Amino acid sequence: MAIARPTHRRLFAVFDHAYGRLSRRAGAVLADVGVKPAQATALVYLGYHNGCQLSELAAGVGAGNAAVTGLVDRMVKTGLVERRKLQSDGRGKTVHLTPDGLAKREQVMQRLRTLDEKLSKNFTDAEMEIIYKFLHTASEMET
Amino acid sequence: MAIARPTHRRLFAVFDHAYGRLSRRAGAVLADVGVKPAQATALVYLGYHNGCQLSELAAGVGAGNAAVTGLVDRMVKTGLVERRKLQSDGRGKTVHLTPDGLAKREQVMQRLRTLDEKLSKNFTDAEMEIIYKFLHTASEMET
DNA sequence: ACAAACTAATTCATATGTGTACTTTCTCCG
């Protein structure tokens, strides 16, 4: 039996709370860009994988297909991206940044870089390694 | 000027992604308890602060008042909690676990403890300190 | 070549979040 580790008992709760607060902050930081947080995430991802399929975008932003269908709908409506049919596979659709979407992405990246700096500035590189390892563990954890 | 820290450039994105995946996992883990993730969070908080006011619950679970109004509505509807008027202040309402809510909370705690163990088992206590410090930083960060 | 199985995207019901506006109630200051 492992020694009790009281400070670890509510890890998930702390993670959950921290994320809630952080995402509110991110939402506020992005408000003046006129893009919602989930859309910002998608714009960033698309900058690296422009023209990817919906499913890939879903995996990339860590959500399910259904969520991304609606997300892309709203982004198409506001002119940030466009959907195209995939000719190689009749089921697939690809998502492409518009010039407008690309411009918004630049602004988003500015804001997120600042946020990242604030988040990480009190940690050493060695500490950041641990934090990344932890976040990666949380991402990849299986049931 | 600081040295470029490429691995830190997308901290927020990594955090966001990790949270998305982790919360899906938590949702799946809680599915058999028949409680949604936000409700589970509220149940846990209420276990420590039963009878607190709505605003305190909101702060405790990291959401706004409006979100918690609806959350409590749904939990009242399914009999997990009840709302009472605060006599000391005509504006306030307090939230109380029902026996049913308390029972669900026990099940939730079981599941979350298991999740916590999986999340933290590959980290030493010293590493966990850093992770908690980071999560705390993320919670408390000001604009 | 075809039925069975799989995959991609969508739709639907529902849960949860935000910001804003509104109501009610308190508090505090002149």
Next chain:
DNA sequence: CGGAGAAAGTACACATATGAATTAGTTTGT
């Protein structure tokens, strides 16, 4: 006392998430 203003909850419009069911297109096994 009495009105300005803060605070607590709620209502509303909307963004975003999930899971289940649906539709359509592709792949596979015989």
